[in-house]
Amino acid sequence: MEIYDINCVKGFIRMCNDGWLQGWHERNGGNLTYRMTEDEVAACRPFFDETAREWVNMGVQAENLAGEYFITTGSGKYFRNVNPDPIHSIGIVEINASGDSWRTVWGLAEGAKPTSEFPSHFMNHSVRKTATSGANRVIYHCHATNVIALTYILPLTDRDFSRALWQSATECSVVFPEGVGVCPWMVPGGSDIAMATSEKMKLYQAAVWAQHGLFVSGPDYDTTFGLAHTIEKSAEIYVKVLSMGGGLIRQTIEDDNLRAIAQDFGVKLNEDFLH
Ligand code: 13P
Numbered sequence: 001m002e003i004y005d006i007n008c009v010k011g012f013i014r015m016c017n018d019g020w021l022q023g024w025h026e027r028n029g030g031n032l033t034y035r036m037t038e039d040e041v042a043a044c045r046p047f048f049d050e051t052a053r054e055w056v057n058m059g060v061q062a063e064n065l066a067g068e069y070f071i072t073t074g075s076g077k078y079f080r081n082v083n084p085d086p087i088h089s090i091g092i093v094e095i096n097a098s099g100d101s102w103r104t105v106w107g108l109a110e111g112a113k114p115t116s117e118f119p120s121h122f123m124n125h126s127v128r129k130t131a132t133s134g135a136n137r138v139i140y141h142c143h144a145t146n147v148i149a150l151t152y153i154l155p156l157t158d159r160d161f162s163r164a165l166w167q168s169a170t171e172c173s174v175v176f177p178e179g180v181g182v183c184p185w186m187v188p189g190g191s192d193i194a195m196a197t198s199e200k201m202k203l204y205q206a207a208v209w210a211q212h213g214l215f216v217s218g219p220d221y222d223t224t225f226g227l228a229h230t231i232e233k234s235a236e237i238y239v240k241v242l243s244m245g246g247g248l249i250r251q252t253i254e255d256d257n258l259r260a261i262a263q264d265f266g267v268k269l270n271e272d273f274l275h
């Protein structure tokens with residue numbers, strides 16, 4: 001029995017590899033965090049380091065995450081290496097009682113640190129935990145190629161991105177009926193981008209970072225990866241449509257079609273984004 005046999009760790013590694021195989025994680029691009037259940041922490045505890053490491057302040061704070069444990073990718077680590085070399089690529093961190101600092105309890109070997117986007121993940125976990133009454137556990141950031149490409153040509157508004165994505169693949173309005181948020185270009189890492197993203201995540205399950213990538217959330221690995229995959233697939237279709245037609249779109253999914261899907265599938269579409 002190894003820590004890698006425990007489902008939350010196994011699933012984490014699998015999701016990193018799935019993202020790598022999609023081409024969303026060049027070099028050290030992207031990061032993943034998972035908020036563990038009490039049972040999962042208990043199952044992993046026998047593998048924790050004997051001596052705990054130093055507490056590190058995050059520059060952000062969230063009371064509802066005090067005492068939680070997260071599995072996280074390491075800063076500067078490659079998703080490509082997570083599967084063959086997890087001990088150097090990922091780790092488990094504990095959050096202190098004030099909800100403002102972390103310390104490594106397993107993994108991140110030889111001085112590695114949690115992702116530089118840990119403050120963004122942390123604030124998004126806090127907001128999504130509240131928004132979903134505790135159901136949300138996964139936050140995932142990837143450099144999804146076609147989503148990034150669209151941030152060069154579409155107006156950087158929640159409305160423009162939500163409509164373009166809903167219209168480019170029929171399942172989108174069912175998967176994210178509230179739409180997606182869009183953050184302007186910002187310096188990666190640290191608390192500014194963390195606060196801007198977490199404002200969006202109060203309303204949406206996903207946020208686009210202009211000229212950078214995608215942030216998504218969900219209750220488990222499958223749903224979260226599926227959300228990123230759905231958004232990126234839709235963006236890919238829209239990029240192809242615009243490229244093929246020189247910008248001409250002859251027909252699309254109209255607002256009344258979107259309303260009909262919402263009615264049949266029993267989801268509440270964000271009416272602010274419809275005509
Ligand atoms: P990390 O290697 O620190 O996770 O940073 C990668 C990234 O995508 C920053 O946005």
Ligand code: ZN
Pocket residue numbers: 029030141142143188212213
């Ligand atoms: Zn990034």
